[in-house]
Amino acid sequence: MASIKQQMTEIGRNAREASRVLGAAPATVRQAAIEGMAANLTAAHDAVMAANQDDLRAAAAHADQAFLKRLQITEKIFAYMVDRLREAARLPDPLGIVLEGHTEPSGLEVSRVSVPLGVIGIIYEARPNVTTDAAAVALKSGNAVILRGGSEAWRSNTLLVSLMQDAIAKQGLPANVVQMPSCPDRQAVRELLRLDRYVDVIIPRGGKELIRAVSSQSRIPVIKHYDGICHLYIAADADPAMAVALTVNSKCQRVEVCNALETLLIDRDGAKTLLPAISRALRDKGVELRGCARCRRLLPDLKPAAPADWDTEYLDAILAIRIVDGLDAAIAHINRHGSGHTDGIVTMDLQAAKLFLARVDSASVLVNASTRLSGGGDYGMGAVVGISTGRLHARGPVGPRELTTYKWQVRGNGQLRN
Amino acid sequence: MASIKQQMTEIGRNAREASRVLGAAPATVRQAAIEGMAANLTAAHDAVMAANQDDLRAAAAHADQAFLKRLQITEKIFAYMVDRLREAARLPDPLGIVLEGHTEPSGLEVSRVSVPLGVIGIIYEARPNVTTDAAAVALKSGNAVILRGGSEAWRSNTLLVSLMQDAIAKQGLPANVVQMPSCPDRQAVRELLRLDRYVDVIIPRGGKELIRAVSSQSRIPVIKHYDGICHLYIAADADPAMAVALTVNSKCQRVEVCNALETLLIDRDGAKTLLPAISRALRDKGVELRGCARCRRLLPDLKPAAPADWDTEYLDAILAIRIVDGLDAAIAHINRHGSGHTDGIVTMDLQAAKLFLARVDSASVLVNASTRLSGGGDYGMGAVVGISTGRLHARGPVGPRELTTYKWQVRGNGQLRN
Numbered sequence: 096m097a098s099i100k101q102q103m104t105e106i107g108r109n110a111r112e113a114s115r116v117l118g119a120a121p122a123t124v125r126q127a128a129i130e131g132m133a134a135n136l137t138a139a140h141d142a143v144m145a146a147n148q149d150d151l152r153a154a155a156a157h158a159d160q161a162f163l164k165r166l167q168i169t170e171k172i173f174a175y176m177v178d179r180l181r182e183a184a185r186l187p188d189p190l191g192i193v194l195e196g197h198t199e200p201s202g203l204e205v206s207r208v209s210v211p212l213g214v215i216g217i218i219y220e221a222r223p224n225v226t227t228d229a230a231a232v233a234l235k236s237g238n239a240v241i242l243r244g245g246s247e248a249w250r251s252n253t254l255l256v257s258l259m260q261d262a263i264a265k266q267g268l269p270a271n272v273v274q275m276p277s278c279p280d281r282q283a284v285r286e287l288l289r290l291d292r293y294v295d296v297i298i299p300r301g302g303k304e305l306i307r308a309v310s311s312q313s314r315i316p317v318i319k320h321y322d323g324i325c326h327l328y329i330a331a332d333a334d335p336a337m338a339v340a341l342t343v344n345s346k347c348q349r350v351e352v353c354n355a356l357e358t359l360l361i362d363r364d365g366a367k368t369l370l371p372a373i374s375r376a377l378r379d380k381g382v383e384l385r386g387c388a389r390c391r392r393l394l395p396d397l398k399p400a401a402p403a404d405w406d407t408e409y410l411d412a413i414l415a416i417r418i419v420d421g422l423d424a425a426i427a428h429i430n431r432h433g434s435g436h437t438d439g440i441v442t443m444d445l446q447a448a449k450l451f452l453a454r455v456d457s458a459s460v461l462v463n464a465s466t467r468l469s470g471g472g473d474y475g476m477g478a479v480v481g482i483s484t485g486r487l488h489a490r491g492p493v494g495p496r497e498l499t500t501y502k503w504q505v506r507g508n509g510q511l512r513n
Numbered sequence: 514m515a516s517i518k519q520q521m522t523e524i525g526r527n528a529r530e531a532s533r534v535l536g537a538a539p540a541t542v543r544q545a546a547i548e549g550m551a552a553n554l555t556a557a558h559d560a561v562m563a564a565n566q567d568d569l570r571a572a573a574a575h576a577d578q579a580f581l582k583r584l585q586i587t588e589k590i591f592a593y594m595v596d597r598l599r600e601a602a603r604l605p606d607p608l609g610i611v612l613e614g615h616t617e618p619s620g621l622e623v624s625r626v627s628v629p630l631g632v633i634g635i636i637y638e639a640r641p642n643v644t645t646d647a648a649a650v651a652l653k654s655g656n657a658v659i660l661r662g663g664s665e666a667w668r669s670n671t672l673l674v675s676l677m678q679d680a681i682a683k684q685g686l687p688a689n690v691v692q693m694p695s696c697p698d699r700q701a702v703r704e705l706l707r708l709d710r711y712v713d714v715i716i717p718r719g720g721k722e723l724i725r726a727v728s729s730q731s732r733i734p735v736i737k738h739y740d741g742i743c744h745l746y747i748a749a750d751a752d753p754a755m756a757v758a759l760t761v762n763s764k765c766q767r768v769e770v771c772n773a774l775e776t777l778l779i780d781r782d783g784a785k786t787l788l789p790a791i792s793r794a795l796r797d798k799g800v801e802l803r804g805c806a807r808c809r810r811l812l813p814d815l816k817p818a819a820p821a822d823w824d825t826e827y828l829d830a831i832l833a834i835r836i837v838d839g840l841d842a843a844i845a846h847i848n849r850h851g852s853g854h855t856d857g858i859v860t861m862d863l864q865a866a867k868l869f870l871a872r873v874d875s876a877s878v879l880v881n882a883s884t885r886l887s888g889g890g891d892y893g894m895g896a897v898v899g900i901s902t903g904r905l906h907a908r909g910p911v912g913p914r915e916l917t918t919y920k921w922q923v924r925g926n927g928q929l930r931n
Contacts, residue, residue, distance in 0.1 A: 197893055205892050212904055295904050316905050337927040344929040452922045464925030474623050475615055486630055486713050486918045487734050488906040500904045504870045507882030509755040511762040
């Protein structure tokens with residue numbers, strides 16, 4: 096299989112070269128390229144749908160319904176893909192921003208300026224919309240991108256990439272700004288993860304298995320997205336209607352996503368009235384509840400929660416519920432059992448809100464808002480390529496700005512070091 | 514050796530707990546702790562010097578002069594250690610800074626706020642001043658730190674750590690904010706690198722061997738400092754006196770450091786006059802010159818440069834010199850052979866300076882300044898714990914701000930997701 100190794104090395108080298116040209120191109124050219132990608136996509140609507148149908152037919156034999164649903168480009172998803180491209184084009188440019196600057200006593204002018212990371216590798220599974228999302232975010236931030244999508248979406252992705260390359264070339268930029276391997280051989284992933292000479296960061300998007308495999312094999316830094324064990328803590332003084340609405344929305348708006356609620360913490364002083372109201376609302380929505388011993392004293396028909404429940408990301412219509420002794424206990428539970436993704440408090444007490452925001456060690460901390468609102472779109476970032484549960488470089492949503500680094504620019508007139 | 518594994522796990526857990534308390538402490542308390550560290554150090558001057566003498570005596574049997582020089586706390590270095598602590602205390606606080614913020618149309622208030630990374634592991638070799646520098650930078654940024662210095666400096670480091678812990682405890686902070694293993698067993702390093710549950714980032718400081726070993730073994734992200742193959746490009750229009758002075762200072766001010774000049778590029782149009790002047794000045798300083806074929810046509814007695822010279826970090830009184838065909842060729846050489854550390858141009862042409870700053874892909878890019886000025890001190894950062902040659906998270910000098918991450922704080926009044 097030397098040929099796949101050669102091909103991936105070639106792709107890496109091409110990406111590095113393309114990234115240097117792209118990084119030097121003005122924002123208007125990058126913006127026009129992304130707008131061109133949206134236009135090309137729109138013009139090729141029927142061909143994209145046909146390619147996706149081919150993918151769906153080929154996958155139907157061995158894939159389950161959930162998989163096929165992720166693979167499908169519906170009209171709604173198609174419109175969303177085009178919208179995200181246009182939105183990315185319109186976002187403020189993240190490059191060339193003077194992040195800070197000062198003049199030294201010697202007269203040396205020092206500034207720190209945002210620049211592209213360089214080359215990004217994205218490894219993902221079924222969803223073809225990642226192909227356009229990732230290319231848009233990468234291009235916006237001046238990075239070349241190597242896309243390795245799932246084999247089942249190969250026809251869709253191949254067409255999408257060629258449409259995007261055409262738009263990029265039309266702006267006089269190297270088409271190699273966006274590349275994908277020529278065939279869905281699995282070895283391509285392993286080779287990509289070894290290209291530390293050419294690739295600056297790897298972003299895996301998909302299930303935990305994929306992320307674990309990529310992280311353990313990669314020689315390149317990985318921005319990764321592990322568990323979302325998200326909490327909501329209902330303080331004793333919480334507005335009952337708001338507490339019910341936020342719990343239901345956080346848990347039920349979509350159960351299979353990372354910022355869905357997994358554990359509800361209720362203050363002991365509010366539990367007597369709040370727990371029955373919340374459990375009624377959740378059971379109406381078909382959510383299975385698993386409660387601590389104190390919960391079951393109030394609601395004896397609750398299923399008991401085992402210790403493992405506090406550390407479980409269900410991604411399903413199940414919720415663990417625990418009664419805690421006040422704010423400190425809630426914060427301690429979250430910092431011990433949470434995954435540092437998204438955690439919220441429901442309270443009207445300013446001091447409790449302030450302490451919760453300061454002490455809970457998570458990427459997103461919320462007061463009186465649904466956990467489902469955590470993420471790029473609702474933070475006004477527009478386009479994101481993933482969510483980071485790591486602490487280095489990017490924490491939370493990864494948009495164009497998170498795919499930049501900086502350089503120090505120093506201007507002198509002959510300064511020496513003594 | 515289960516006991517070392519247990520001890521390091523214990524140290525990791527303690528550090529994580531201490532980091533939570535420290536991260537919640539006000540800036541004034543952290544500042545007072547660092548000032549207390551400086552005061553304790555000053556008060557214990559004689560004891561520190563005696564401990565260091567013990568280290569030096571024990572090492573004298575097997576270590577060379579260069580090693581002993583790094584190990585020694587001279588009066589000058591002692592004063593510098595105290596100064597760096599005081600300087601770190603005075604620096605602006607890097608925590609709790611609202612990096613950005615906005616209100617969504619829904620009324621959701623979103624802000625991004627700087628917070629500590631958490632727990633930092635520093636692995637270093639002989640120099641005992643790293644012990645105080647690293648602790649100061651970590652404390653300033655609200656991070657707990659695990660220090661694993663070289664075994665030869667054990668007596669010095671043990672005393673320094675206990676003096677610092679005393680100052681930390683006096684401010685009501687957990688002494689475990691600064692920890693080191695109880696004995697210099699090498700296994701401690703391996704165990705530290707496995708503590709991904711408790712330690713957020715590892716910073717190795719020392720030779721390439723150390724950095725490579727740490728990077729390959731670590732389960733924790735590493736901020737690393739590889740080669741400094743630094744360039745200076747002398748344009749044809751450069752002021753000759755400035756070109757000579759900058760070259761001599763960049764190469765000779767200290768040859769063994771990462772931002773010392775390793776390769777000089779001279780434009781062909783200026784080479785005839787500049788090369789003889791520069792080579793005379795460098796030879797007067799005892800620098801061995803290795804020139805390309807075109808250099809040797811102008812100065813036949815130059816030693817020839819082999820292709821490997823363009824990729825070599827000498828860290829010695831040796832300089833490779835190459836004549837290039839203009840700015841683009843210089844930039845191409847640097848981006849191909851450089852290490853992305855520090856590269857400069859000497860020119861009076863505004864357009865050339867602008868292009869060089871934009872196109873050279875290095876952490877520090879300089880115009881008309883000595884490469885020796887690249888780094889934290891001369892960028893006004895005050896205290897640094899290392900220099901990053903990576904692109905993610907931190908690029909260039911790593912000071913208190915580079916040891917922070919951020920969290921998203923979201924304030925609502927019941928917002929749901931539709």
